[in-house]
Amino acid sequence: MEYKGWDEFEIGAMLRSFDGAIDDIAGTAQADRKYSENNSYKASVADWRVLKPVFNKDYCIDCQFCWIFCPDVSIIARDKKMIGIDMDHCKGCGICVEVCPTNPKSLLMFLDHADSEAELAAWPEKDEEE
Amino acid sequence: MSEIKKIKNLKDFSTSADRFEGANVLCPGCAHSIIVREILNATNDDLVLSASTGCLEVCTAVYPYTSWDASWIHIGFENCSTSIAGAESMYNALKTKGRLKQPDRNPKFIAFGGDGASYDIGLQWISGCMERNHNMMYVVLDNEVYANTGGQRSSSTPLGGSNTTTPAGTISYGEKQNKKDLMGIMAAHNIPYAAQVSPNKWKDLVKKVQKGFATEGAVFINAVSACTTEWKFEPKDTMLLSDLSTDSLVFPLYEVIDGRELNITYRPKNVVPVEEYLAAQGRFKHLFRDEYKHLIKEWQTRVDENWDYLNRREAARV
Numbered sequence: 001m002e003y004k005g006w007d008e009f010e011i012g013a014m015l016r017s018f019d020g021a022i023d024d025i026a027g028t029a030q031a032d033r034k035y036s037e038n039n040s041y042k043a044s045v046a047d048w049r050v051l052k053p054v055f056n057k058d059y060c061i062d063c064q065f066c067w068i069f070c071p072d073v074s075i076i077a078r079d080k081k082m083i084g085i086d087m088d089h090c091k092g093c094g095i096c097v098e099v100c101p102t103n104p105k106s107l108l109m110f111l112d113h114a115d116s117e118a119e120l121a122a123w124p125e126k127d128e129e130e
Numbered sequence: 131m132s133e134i135k136k137i138k139n140l141k142d143f144s145t146s147a148d149r150f151e152g153a154n155v156l157c158p159g160c161a162h163s164i165i166v167r168e169i170l171n172a173t174n175d176d177l178v179l180s181a182s183t184g185c186l187e188v189c190t191a192v193y194p195y196t197s198w199d200a201s202w203i204h205i206g207f208e209n210c211s212t213s214i215a216g217a218e219s220m221y222n223a224l225k226t227k228g229r230l231k232q233p234d235r236n237p238k239f240i241a242f243g244g245d246g247a248s249y250d251i252g253l254q255w256i257s258g259c260m261e262r263n264h265n266m267m268y269v270v271l272d273n274e275v276y277a278n279t280g281g282q283r284s285s286s287t288p289l290g291g292s293n294t295t296t297p298a299g300t301i302s303y304g305e306k307q308n309k310k311d312l313m314g315i316m317a318a319h320n321i322p323y324a325a326q327v328s329p330n331k332w333k334d335l336v337k338k339v340q341k342g343f344a345t346e347g348a349v350f351i352n353a354v355s356a357c358t359t360e361w362k363f364e365p366k367d368t369m370l371l372s373d374l375s376t377d378s379l380v381f382p383l384y385e386v387i388d389g390r391e392l393n394i395t396y397r398p399k400n401v402v403p404v405e406e407y408l409a410a411q412g413r414f415k416h417l418f419r420d421e422y423k424h425l426i427k428e429w430q431t432r433v434d435e436n437w438d439y440l441n442r443r444e445a446a447r448v
Binding site: 001003004015017018025026027028029030033037038039040041042043044045048062063064065067068069070071072073074077079080086088089090091092093094095097098099109 | 140141142143144145146147148149150151152153154155156158159160161162163164167168173174175190191192193194195196197198199200329330332358364365366367368369370
């Protein structure tokens with residue numbers, strides 16, 4: 001992306017979030033929006049991560065606790081279902097794992113370079129509480 | 131548009147399309163964005179937003195990126211409240227003159243300020259907006275410290291907290307003053323609605339924010355925002371800390387209507403001792419040394435007294 005010089009901004013140092021007009025933002029899913037180059041949706045903070053969350057669909061009950069408490073808008077929910085994690089925007093804080101209520105948890109943290117498939121195959125069993 | 135969005139449960143809520151974007155540069159585990167998301171998702175109406183200088187502002191508007199999918203303005207440290215009040219006044223003027231292209235869209239005007247911008251620097255500006263009763267909502271993201279500039283104490287910093295300008299050591303136990311009661315100050319403006327919220331009680335938060343949107347006039351919201359960097363806890367524990375702050379009654383959830391009618395909206399089933407809340411944070415680590423242990427008792431007394439006061443006000447309806 002080309003950076004603007006100090007005298008090249010729109011008055012008010014304005015940045016536009018979308019290319020062209022958008023009428024109903026609140027009714028348009030993120031995947032369907034026309035983001036401009038200046039929207040941070042187009043950026044990535046994936047290199048911040050030390051640990052990454054891995055999502056195991058088998059145990060998920062779609063409670064959406066992870067969606068509401070994710071600070072980085074990285075839990076993708078569609079039609080009341082949790083369908084995955086947006087790895088471009090996840091910073092690996094681990095809140096989603098902490099708030100996950102299932103047993104075993106349907107989200108767990110692993111090192112960022114770990115192989116997700118292998119971790120899913122070796123998912124922990126149900127933890128019997130005393 | 132302009133009718134209240136129906137949110138029965140979290141599954142309903144999760145169908146909202148976020149208007150706050152990821153890849154902002156807030157710390158991992160920051161509660162600011164959780165609060166902002168919950169507030170913005172509480173309505174489907176258009177938004178006009180502003181933010182004071184602070185973590186939220188510097189982290190969501192790093193050139194060349196913006197993380198906001200709505201009109202958003204930043205001017206100075208102190209004046210997010212007046213900039214949004216100005217926008218609201220202009221909107222009303224244009225509406226009266228019939229110069230709006232879509233006059234029935236009914237946008238919501240929200241200002242976000244940190245505790246530094248609200249408790250200290252912008253207090254006079256907010257006071258003016260509340261007094262003039264603009265149709266706007268002012269939200270404080272209260273992390274009890276100037277987190278953006280490196281952890282200086284603000285007048286929201288509670289007793290005994292160790293910060294870079296009030297460090298704890300052999301001579302001092304850290305912050306000497308207790309937290310300013312901003313809710314009390316704002317409620318004393320007799321504004322239509324003031325409420326204290328916490329992101330872990332999302333339903334309570336959404337309910338209060340929607341009540342605020344439905345209110346004609348100035349609305350003040352104080353939200354506790356656990357700060358992983360300055361409160362010194364693991365990023366994954368943000369929600370745990372929010373739970374502790376509400377359940378230990380350090381941050382009671384209540385609302386004040388017209389500056390008179392006080393309602394407590396959340397009464398924890400099991401009240402947690404304040405000691406647990408303090409023990410979970412690195413900034414209060416020194417309070418557990420023998421010479422400073424009396425402060426924990428003082429904390430508990432103050433929290434109990436405050437809770438007692440709120441209960442008496444709720445009962446008396448004054």
